[in-house]
Amino acid sequence: MNALRVFAHIVLQHGVLRYSSTTSNLGNSVRNKLKVSSKQLAKPQPIDILNNLCHEERLNRHVLTAHHEGVASHAKRRKSKSCGAAIAGKNIIFVAGLGGIGMDTCRQIVKRGPKNLLIFDRLDKPDYITELQKLNPKTKVAFYSYDVTVPLSKSKELLQEVFEKYETIDLLINGAGIMDDHQIEKTIAVNFTGTVNTTTAIMDFWDYRNDGPGGVIANICSVTAFYPNCQVPVYCASKAAVFSFTVSLALLAPVTGVTAYSINHSITRTTLGQNFNSWLDVGPCITEKLSDTPSQSTAQAAKSFVKAIEANKNGAIWKLEQGKLEEVKWTGFN
The missing domain is CATH 3.40.50.720 (NAD(P)-binding Rossmann-like Domain)
Structure with missing residues (x-):
């Protein structure tokens, strides 16, 4: 949930993704989860941050659930269909x-x-x-x-x-x-x-x-x-x-x-x-x-x-x- 709060503070300014000032108050747990330092939060690496947001906070929940429901077999079948x-x-x-x-x-x-x-x-x-x-x-x-x-x-x-x-x-x-x-x-x-x-x-x-x-x-x-x-x-x-x-x-x-x-x-x-x-x-x-x-x-x-x-x-x-x-x-x- 913390990462979703981080995402809410991302704004687009002059073609560059930046954090608003309140982002720094979200605590060390967010920094650890996103694997970025305080210095990097001041000048973030947007692609890494966005990937972490997607994959760690949202997508992984669906991927894990789908895996347990047999999505691995779907992926294998899809790969065989798409060959050629x-x-x-x-x-x-x-x-x-x-x-x-x-x-x-x-x-x-x-x-x-x-x-x-x-x-x-x-x-x-x-x-x-x-x-x-x-x-x-x-x-x-x-x-x-x-x-x-x-x-x-x-x-x-x-x-x-x-x-x-x-x-x-x-x-x-x-x-x-x-x-x-x-x-x-x-x-x-x-x-x-x-x-x-x-x-x-x-x-x-x-x-x-x-x-x-x-x-x-x-x-x-x-x-x-x-x-x-x-x-x-x-x-x-x-x-x-x-x-x-x-x-x-x-x-x-x-x-x-x-x-x-x-x-x-x-x-x-x-x-x-x-x-x-x-x-x-x-x-x-x-x-x-x-x-x-x-x-x-x-x-x-x-x-x-x-x-x-x-x-x-x-x-x-x-x-x-x-x-x-x-x-x-x-x-x-x-």
Whole structure:
């Protein structure tokens, strides 16, 4: 409980995690538990502290309980299932898979032979589904009408239907997103809340603690999550929220069996940024400025995306920029 009190005093200041002054009154027991000296408490090592908070005060209770309930056997089974290709022979859900980056990524995915590719989208484009099916007749491509802004209960109903039919899903790609800082509530609902709700819904079927097999989540974020653009601060904040959520999911993997990584595109030539509104109209000419900035095509982004999926690395922060894939080493709290 003491460590949770410590956590309550952690605040974010200028991109650095610091303690508030009252933290020093928590006593030697906290210092011993966190294994840091008084000098370090004045200037903490945030990654070590956060790991201790998670693993010593919360996660270990779940891990120990799960272990006694047979989670070790789940982990062994999950490891055997995940060996080999991350796409071939798998059942994959792609949320918002019919947009620019989404569709090109779906083209790359079906070429690698998944068993089933299920596209959840509010856009009904039968021609796109037909095209994907023709690219690889051995892969079954199916469309499900889905709006990520529906209540969590509706997301659970749809996934219940899917799991009853397909029994297992191996990979969930959360790709819904809009860029319009005039629509603040909708931007947050689509970009962040929708991702959280879809992820929460699938945990009913994946979570080790529910006797699930585990799974993999790829969340589409943006480089603006850590390199914000001041013309669209609402969009950037929503993507930063997804990024933070994804980091937390990865840390929870020992408990839930669900691994996660983030896909962070740099400037990509899509319809998303062609005619968008900046917050309070602070950047009316941003679209023209972006056209002169080095960028990548959706096809280039898709090829990098698939490489990240095949790498299947829990906690990875992938940057997709100008046709290149790079794993970012996060040092934001140092």
